[in-house]
Amino acid sequence: MRTAHLSTSTGPGDRSPTVRLGTRPVALRRSNMRSTDTTGNARRKVSQPMGIRTSPVPDRSAIEAARRSVGFDGLSAGDGKLYWIASGGDLAEPAIVNWTAGQVAEALPFAVGNSVHAYGGGSFAVGGGRIWLSSPPEGNVWQAGAAHALLADGDYGDLSIGDGLLLSVRETPAGDHLVAVDIATERVHDLHHAAFLASPRFHAGHLAWIQWAEDTMPWDSSQLFVASFDGKSLSKPLRVAGGPSVSVTQPQWGPGGQLYFMSDETGWWNLCQWDARNGTRAVAPIEADCAAAPWELGYSSYTFLPNGRIAMITQNGPLHRLVTVAPGQHISDVPLPYTSIKPYLAAIGSSIAMIGSSPTTAQQVALISMDHPHDVQVVSGSTANASVQISVPEHIVMKLPEAPIHIFHYRPAGVGSNVAAPTVVRAHAGPTYQADVRLDWEVQYFTSRGFAVADVDYRGSTGYGREFRQALNGNWGIADVDDCHAAARHLVDIGLAQADALIIFGASAGGYTALRSASRPDSPFGLAVARSPVVNPVAWQRSAPRFQRPHAAALAHPNADVDPRTICRPIAIIHGVKDTVAPVSDTRRLAHALNEMGKEIDYLEIQGADHYLSGYALAQSLEFEIAAFRSVIVR
Structure with a gap:
């Protein structure tokens, strides 16, 4: 598999340029x-009839602005650690970073990324001390450090782990496939295909996924399905939510076995819950969008905390808030120094991990303890000079x-x-x-x-x-x-x-x-x-x-x-x-x-x-x- 290379150079701009366009009108x-x-x-392009003048040699401040433009994405928790993808800055290409309490965040030497649905996402999954990832440019799936690809026949994204299965979405020119791999045997199951698919999530013999038609976008119309999986094939698929004028996104199985998801049936993306006995109910009705438009795969705008609580990002207007939802639809604000939160929340014990930023703070991976919510532990990221x-x-x-x-x-x-x-x-x-x-x-x-x-x-x-x-x-x-x-x-x-x-x-x-x-x-x-x-x-x-x-x-x-x-x-x-x-x-x-x-x-x-x-x-x-x-x- 390809490895990522870390670069400490800002590129050719380190050399003193002889021409500094932009320093004068x-x-x-x-x-x-x-x-x-x-x-x-x-x-020079010979076929181009117009004059070509000297290309702009960026001055050091432009290079520094580009170097500081570091992005974090794909935050998740597994095996007591935090994992995320870092890109930009001094990284030659996106790389997985992991962090353990008491240690410094470390970039792993593996290239990561896919182009499923053009914008990719869900490029890695963690479980049992192992990491599986999709690697550019093909988007094949590897176990980190392995000598051969686990899935090598297409572009894979939206990776997740559930009950011994590695799940993913494979995109082809003709449509998408839900693919499951038995981690123990490496046996591959092509479970379902449709125009567009996302978010395969498995729990206790049931697979949930999002599906939408070829003539619509997932934020306009999509559907949530659940089906039984016996280790070989799917059966009894049931549409749980969504429809022609409803968008559903981000399904997750909760600690009690219920299925959670976001639906905009009320006009706002709100958190809902479904189970086979009681059907669907609203978990936290609020006039705010609690999910981002699913441009990328793998978003998770909410996460589960101890004692039945849920942490969730909300947005009504340009600013993001973090709230907790307690049983009985009790919604409480969590004070934060951030105005922008990326749609990735993860939990380690009673702490919430997030990617936050503000007008004076670049993106940071941070931990918020629910026992001391005013204490923000910055795991990775810098503050303004x-x-x-x-x-x-x-x-x-x-x-x-x-x-x-x-x-x-x-x-x-x-x-x-x-x-x-x-x-x-x-x-x-x-x-x-x-x-x-x-x-x-x-x-x-x-x-x-x-x-x-x-x-x-x-x-x-x-x-x-x-x-x-x-x-x-x-x-x-x-x-x-x-x-x-x-x-x-x-x-x-x-x-x-x-x-x-x-x-x-x-x-x-x-x-x-x-x-x-x-x-x-x-x-x-x-x-x-x-x-x-x-x-x-x-x-x-x-x-x-x-x-x-x-x-x-x-x-x-x-x-x-x-x-x-x-x-x-x-x-x-x-x-x-x-x-x-x-x-x-x-x-x-x-x-x-x-x-x-x-x-x-x-x-x-x-x-x-x-x-x-x-x-x-x-x-x-x-x-x-x-x-x-x-x-x-x-x-």
């Missing part, structure tokens, strides 16, 4: 078409006729409260997601260079219930753009933003929002910057990963594509050549068309980079973006 120009690799070397000036956001609620829109406004470093500043309005990378209220080194990179940043939870964001989440269906590139325009004008009206120095920026779906804004004559923005954007939603229904095609279909409308003829603002685009989510060919065609029309376009392709940029590729992107931002000021 750079005006956008037509024909700014360039291509780089992730080592910073420019690559005291010498670094951190911009902390102001939470602004803008009331629109359609719905309240939440904005998080970060002032530029050293700028007073009554000073209007050049402002970057960020459309998050959803659309079925939300702005993260946590220390984001990309934001700090921009604010340290004189730009305010405003994150907008536009319609379609999560954490506001099912109706708000579905508000973009058939309205993508319309309602989200309206909300970002309204946010920019509101910031100008209250004296926080300069009307003549407004920029809209977004990555992925947020990049599409930025490009659509640049297509409207009423746009308040002087520049649109898009990183790894979707460009043609209509065609994207065919080119998107299989998992995401129904999402593209739900969001799109006949006039959804970015039309170069309607672009009326300067734009800058960054795209990784190996993007498997949003085709780089679409942005390439758009850039060429704009150039031929004589419109202002700055375009950067990064060789070797995928949809989400990290490491040196992210540093290059930041340097390119800040140069584009500064062009607005010098116009």
